[in-house]
Amino acid sequence: METTPSRLFNLRQHLSSMRGHMISFLPLQGTLSFWGEGGPEAAELKGELSLSFSAERFCTGYNDGEHMHRCPILFPGKKQCAPCASRDISRMYTRLDYAGFEAAYEKFRGQQFSVYVTSFAHVLKCGVTRTARLHERVTEQGADFFAEIARTEDAESAYSIEYAAQQAFGLRNGVTSSQKMKLLKIGPQRERIEQCVSRIIESGLLSGVEGEMKVNALAHKVPAAFEEAREIEGAVTGNKGQLLFFRRDSSDFCINMAVKPGFSFSTP
Secondary structure, three states: OOOOOHHHOOOEEEOOOOEEEEEEEEOOOOEEEEEEOOEEEEEEOOEEEEEEEEEEEEOOOEEOOOOEEOOOOOOEOOOOOHHHHHHOOHHHHHHOOOOOOHHHHHHHHOOOEEEEEEEEOOEEEEEEEEHHHHHHHHHHHOOOEEEEEEEEOOHHHHHHHHHHHHHHHOOEOOOOHHHHHHHHOOOOOHHHHHHHHHHHHHHOOOOOOEOOOOOEEOOOOOOOOOEEEOOEEEEEEEEEOOEEEEEEOOEEEEEEHHHOOOEEEEOO
């Protein structure tokens, strides 16, 4: 899924005696996007923070490709209700469901696309993104390594190749942030993705549409040991995709920001 562009948010400020309804965490920018009093806003998560989240969750609304919109009924219990999900442009990116987005799809589909494999410890995933943002996409996912295995000139071909590669080589379609949290304690395993890329090359399945077929490492500053947290209380030290790290009293902590959208937050 493509990340909502930060340019959609009309305010960027530091967290200080503030509250809001969280929309998403943007890993490349390290920012929290949220519904403020005047509309969608954003705040950079850095330095010493104290941030707590509510127990109740409400729909985050939807992105029509140009603007964020609030859920008209603030549907309870879910990150996104069915009506808002049907209006969200993310379905065009994730499954090429472009009903209602025909004009945007024509612009989207004619770009260059990359099919890639990413690794999270020993777990391998296969995905698709626009070639121009391949490095950004795998970085925001928090991958350890990645390799471009195919490149095409249209969206339909790329998604067909993705499915074929997943079926042929036993690659996952997705890895949840909760799974990534557990895999952090295992650590990067380069050999696993290198073996996969070698199998793909030897198979000849992607002959004629091959990508670079090169395994690339991604640098993330991950603590050697950490405890899982539900709130942020300490000095933010960085993030690996949706997993945000902070330090307090000489101890490191990790909070999964992917499960926080829809919850309200507040600072002292």
